[in-house]
Amino acid sequence: MKLGFIHILIETCKGTAIYYHVLRQSVPRAFLHFLVLCILSTGAIWLYSLPSFNRQINTVYEKINASCGPVTLTENGLLPTKDPKTNRMIFSMPRLELTYIGDVKSEIPKIDIGLTEAGIIWMPKVILQWNRREDNSYLLYSVTNGISVKFQVCEKDQLVKCLKEANLDAGKDQVDTNSLYLNMLRNPLFTKISVAIGSFIGFFILLFLQYLFFILMVSLIFSALGSRRLQGKLFFRDYFVLNCYIAFPCILISALWLAVQPPFLNFQWISILSFSIYFMIVMSRIERWLAPPPPENEPGE
Numbered sequence: 315m316k317l318g319f320i321h322i323l324i325e326t327c328k329g330t331a332i333y334y335h336v337l338r339q340s341v342p343r344a345f346l347h348f349l350v351l352c353i354l355s356t357g358a359i360w361l362y363s364l365p366s367f368n369r370q371i372n373t374v375y376e377k378i379n380a381s382c383g384p385v386t387l388t389e390n391g392l393l394p395t396k397d398p399k400t401n402r403m404i405f406s407m408p409r410l411e412l413t414y415i416g417d418v419k420s421e422i423p424k425i426d427i428g429l430t431e432a433g434i435i436w437m438p439k440v441i442l443q444w445n446r447r448e449d450n451s452y453l454l455y456s457v458t459n460g461i462s463v464k465f466q467v468c469e470k471d472q473l474v475k476c477l478k479e480a481n482l483d484a485g486k487d488q489v490d491t492n493s494l495y496l497n498m499l500r501n502p503l504f505t506k507i508s509v510a511i512g513s514f515i516g517f518f519i520l521l522f523l524q525y526l527f528f529i530l531m532v533s534l535i536f537s538a539l540g541s542r543r544l545q546g547k548l549f550f551r552d553y554f555v556l557n558c559y560i561a562f563p564c565i566l567i568s569a570l571w572l573a574v575q576p577p578f579l580n581f582q583w584i585s586i587l588s589f590s591i592y593f594m595i596v597m598s599r600i601e602r603w604l605a606p607p608p609p610e611n612e613p614g615e
Contacts, residue, residue: 525564
């Protein structure tokens with residue numbers, strides 16, 4: 315008996331009775347249903363988050379315009395019309411910090427004042443994105459002259475040295491004025507489109523890979539080392555199908571967390587806890603169905 319996606323989604327959220335029937339689903343069908351739910355959940359998170367992203371982008375460009383005026387892109391670089399040689403922090407917000415360095419020989423303003431874990435250092439010929447790591451070092455991603463891309467790890471006390479080296483690497487080469495990345499930084503519409511596409515892909519990869527890892531790992535472990543009462547009755551194929559559907563309510567819980575992002579726990583912990591707890595509940599029910607305990611003897615027998 316083939317069960318439809320909507321029917322299974324509703325029943326998996328209502329209880330565990332459906333899981334005896336989903337064992338009969340084929341592996342491709344179960345995986346397809348899992349993939350469809352990941353895509354639909356990603357779309358819901360994306361639609362919920364997009365207005366907030368757009369408001370933040372508008373705020374960012376308002377601050378850039380107030381500090382720098384219109385931004386121009388020429389062969390000499392990406393330059394503000396206001397004080398192009400004056401170094402300054404343009405803003406620091408909970409999600410992003412932006413610092414403009416027009417002259418590396420002048421005093422460099424403090425970078426990473428602690429309000430965020432990521433930021434951008436804007437120099438005329440180099441855009442350097444930093445992400446603070448747990449060991450207090452930085453992962454740097456730099457685009458030089460709109461063409462050359464470089465990744466590196468930099469210690470906190472070496473950050474200014476790294477940005478000066480990146481500026482030196484740019485040399486006297488001309489900037490590619492057709493660079494999509496540089497045009498995106500001066501055009502809010504390009505930024506909104508890029509963030510919209512990137513956030514959808516990011517949310518999907520996060521949900522899909524996290525739960526695919528759980529499904530494969532748990533299926534492999536329990537098919538090899540699972541309950542003795544289920545040995546010879548459930549195999550890797552059966553665990554895989556079950557886990558694809560066990561993930562259904564867990565994906566919805568994780569998607570809700572990603573949309574709201576409350577301060578307690580994090581996405582990984584929410585995913586691990588929800589999948590582990592629901593897996594144990596479902597497998598307890600499956601074990602009672604497929605390998606019921608022997609009936610107890612009546613008193614006196």
